[in-house]
Amino acid sequence: MDTPHDREMNEEIKEALQNNNQALAIEKIQERLDKENNTPLKIAITGESGSGKSTFVNAFRGIDNSAEGAAPTGATETTSVVTPYPHPKYPNVTLWDLPGVGTTKFPADQYLKHVGFEKFDFFIIISATRFTENDVKLAQEIQRMKKKFYFVRSKIDSDLYNERRSKREFSETRTKERIKDNCIQGLQEQGIQSPQVFLVSSFELRLHDFTLFTETLERELPEHKRNALLFAMPNISQEIINKKKKAFQANIKWHAIASAAAAGVPVPGLSVAVDAALLAGVVTKYAVGFGLDIPSLENLAVSTGVSLSDLTAVLTSPLAAIEITADLMLSVLSQCASTIFLLAAEEGSRFIPILGIPAAMILSFTTTYRMLNLILNKLADDAQRVFEKALDTTK
Ligand SMILES: Nc1nc2c(ncn2[C@@H]2O[C@H](COP(=O)(O)OP(=O)(O)OP(=O)(O)O)[C@@H](O)[C@H]2O)c(=O)[nH]1
Ligand SMILES: [Mg+2]
Known part of the structure; x- marks a missing residue:
C-alpha cells in the first residue's frame, strides 16, 4: 500500500516524465527504491x-x-x-x-x-x-x-x-x-x-x-x-518465498519506468545498455533475496548436509548460482526478446496511462516489465525447488 509520501513521490515522478525531465524521474525512482532498502x-x-x-x-x-x-x-x-x-x-x-x-x-x-x-x-x-x-x-x-x-x-x-x-x-x-x-x-x-x-x-x-x-x-x-x-x-518456508516474490513484484513497475525514462534519452544504443545494467542490479537482488546466489547456496549445503551439486541440479534459471553481470543480462535479453512479446496478458500496460509515460518510451517500459516478471517467476520457482530439495534429505 502506498503511503501519502509515496503518492507524493508518484506525482513527482509523473510530472518529471511529462516535462521530459528523464534524469529527474530516474533520480526520484531511485530515491523511492532506496528508501525501502535503507529502512532500519x-x-x-x-x-x-x-x-x-x-x-x-x-x-x-x-x-x-x-x-x-x-x-x-x-x-x-x-x-x-x-x-x-x-x-x-x-x-x-x-x-x-x-x-x-x-x-x-x-x-x-x-x-x-x-x-x-x-x-x-x-x-x-x-x-x-x-x-x-x-x-x-x-x-x-x-x-x-x-x-x-x-x-x-x-x-x-x-x-x-x-x-x-x-x-x-x-x-x-x-x-x-x-x-x-x-x-x-x-x-x-x-x-x-x-x-x-x-x-x-x-x-x-x-x-x-x-x-x-x-x-x-x-x-x-x-x-x-x-x-x-x-x-x-x-527462506525457511514456501510462504516466505512467496511473500518475497510479491514484494519484488510490487517494484517492477518502477524499474520499468526507470528504463522507459532512460529510453527517452536520445543517444542511440544507450537504452539497451542501460536496461542490461539496470536489470543486472535488480536481478542480483532477486537472487540474493531467494538465497540463489553462490554464497547462500554454499551456506545452505553446509547447514543441511545436501551437497551443493544436488542443490544446483534442481535450478532451471540461467540466472541462479551465477554472478549476474550486464553482459549476462544482455545475452538473456536477446534470447528472450522474441518470446516475451508473445506473452499475451499485459498487466504492465495499465500503469502506462496512470504514470503518464510518453509513447516513445513504451517499448522500453514493456520490455523491462515483462523481462523482470519472467525472471522473477523463474527465480521464485527455483527458490521453491531448492527449498524442497534441502528438506528432502534432512527429514
Ligand atoms: N539444542 C539446542 N541447543 C541450543 C539452541 N540454542 C542454543 N543452544 C546451545 O546452548 C548453548 C548456549 O548458547 P548461546 O547462544 O551461547 O547462549 P547465550 O544466551 O548467548 O549465552 P550467554 O552469552 O552465555 O548468556 C550453546 O552450546 C548452544 O549451542 C537450540 O535451539 N537448541
Ligand atoms: Mg551469548
Missing part, C-alpha cells in the same frame, strides 16, 4: 545466560555458529557487552545481542537505559527453561517504555529429544503444548497478562513456532518496516 530495523535479543541468545542471532541471520562474523556461542562465550550484528545481506537489519539482566549489575529500568532501549523496534526475551523473575521485570519495564516484547522458549529440539527418550508414549504435540502452557502459566503467575510464547529451535528454524513468530512480528510491525523484516528472513 533493530531487534534486541535478551535473556538469561546460556539461554541461546547468540545462537538465535546467528540463526536469524542465516549463518552457522562457526561461521565468520558469527556471534560467539557456547558454555564459556558469555554475551557481556551490547553487540550489534548486522544481517550479512541486509545491513539495515541489525540483531543486538544483549547480556542478560542477571549478568549485569543493573535492575531492569537501568538495564534498559544502559542498552539504549529507544533505538529498538522490539525485544525478544529468550529462555531455555521457564522465564525468570528477571525476564518478567524486564518485560514489564519494556512495556512501561511503550515498546514491544516477545517471549521465545528456545532449545525445543533438545526437550523433544529428551522426552522421546524417556517416555514410552511420546507425543510431540502434547509435549510442546505442555511446555508452552508451563511458560504461559509461569508468566501469568508473575503478573504478565495473556503472554505470547513461541517455541523455537535455533538449529531448525523451519520447525515449531518460528514461522508463526515471524508472521506475528510482521503483523505487529509498522507497515514501512515490514519489508525490511521480510527480506532479512531466512
Whole structure:
C-alpha cells in the first residue's frame, strides 16, 4: 500500500516524465527504491545466560555458529557487552545481542537505559527453561517504555529429544503444548497478562513456532518496516518465498519506468545498455533475496548436509548460482526478446496511462516489465525447488 509520501513521490515522478525531465524521474525512482532498502530495523535479543541468545542471532541471520562474523556461542562465550550484528545481506537489519539482566549489575529500568532501549523496534526475551523473575521485570519495564516484547522458549529440539527418550508414549504435540502452557502459566503467575510464547529451535528454524513468530512480528510491525523484516528472513518456508516474490513484484513497475525514462534519452544504443545494467542490479537482488546466489547456496549445503551439486541440479534459471553481470543480462535479453512479446496478458500496460509515460518510451517500459516478471517467476520457482530439495534429505 502506498503511503501519502509515496503518492507524493508518484506525482513527482509523473510530472518529471511529462516535462521530459528523464534524469529527474530516474533520480526520484531511485530515491523511492532506496528508501525501502535503507529502512532500519533493530531487534534486541535478551535473556538469561546460556539461554541461546547468540545462537538465535546467528540463526536469524542465516549463518552457522562457526561461521565468520558469527556471534560467539557456547558454555564459556558469555554475551557481556551490547553487540550489534548486522544481517550479512541486509545491513539495515541489525540483531543486538544483549547480556542478560542477571549478568549485569543493573535492575531492569537501568538495564534498559544502559542498552539504549529507544533505538529498538522490539525485544525478544529468550529462555531455555521457564522465564525468570528477571525476564518478567524486564518485560514489564519494556512495556512501561511503550515498546514491544516477545517471549521465545528456545532449545525445543533438545526437550523433544529428551522426552522421546524417556517416555514410552511420546507425543510431540502434547509435549510442546505442555511446555508452552508451563511458560504461559509461569508468566501469568508473575503478573504478565495473556503472554505470547513461541517455541523455537535455533538449529531448525523451519520447525515449531518460528514461522508463526515471524508472521506475528510482521503483523505487529509498522507497515514501512515490514519489508525490511521480510527480506532479512531466512527462506525457511514456501510462504516466505512467496511473500518475497510479491514484494519484488510490487517494484517492477518502477524499474520499468526507470528504463522507459532512460529510453527517452536520445543517444542511440544507450537504452539497451542501460536496461542490461539496470536489470543486472535488480536481478542480483532477486537472487540474493531467494538465497540463489553462490554464497547462500554454499551456506545452505553446509547447514543441511545436501551437497551443493544436488542443490544446483534442481535450478532451471540461467540466472541462479551465477554472478549476474550486464553482459549476462544482455545475452538473456536477446534470447528472450522474441518470446516475451508473445506473452499475451499485459498487466504492465495499465500503469502506462496512470504514470503518464510518453509513447516513445513504451517499448522500453514493456520490455523491462515483462523481462523482470519472467525472471522473477523463474527465480521464485527455483527458490521453491531448492527449498524442497534441502528438506528432502534432512527429514
Ligand atoms: N539444542 C539446542 N541447543 C541450543 C539452541 N540454542 C542454543 N543452544 C546451545 O546452548 C548453548 C548456549 O548458547 P548461546 O547462544 O551461547 O547462549 P547465550 O544466551 O548467548 O549465552 P550467554 O552469552 O552465555 O548468556 C550453546 O552450546 C548452544 O549451542 C537450540 O535451539 N537448541
Ligand atoms: Mg551469548
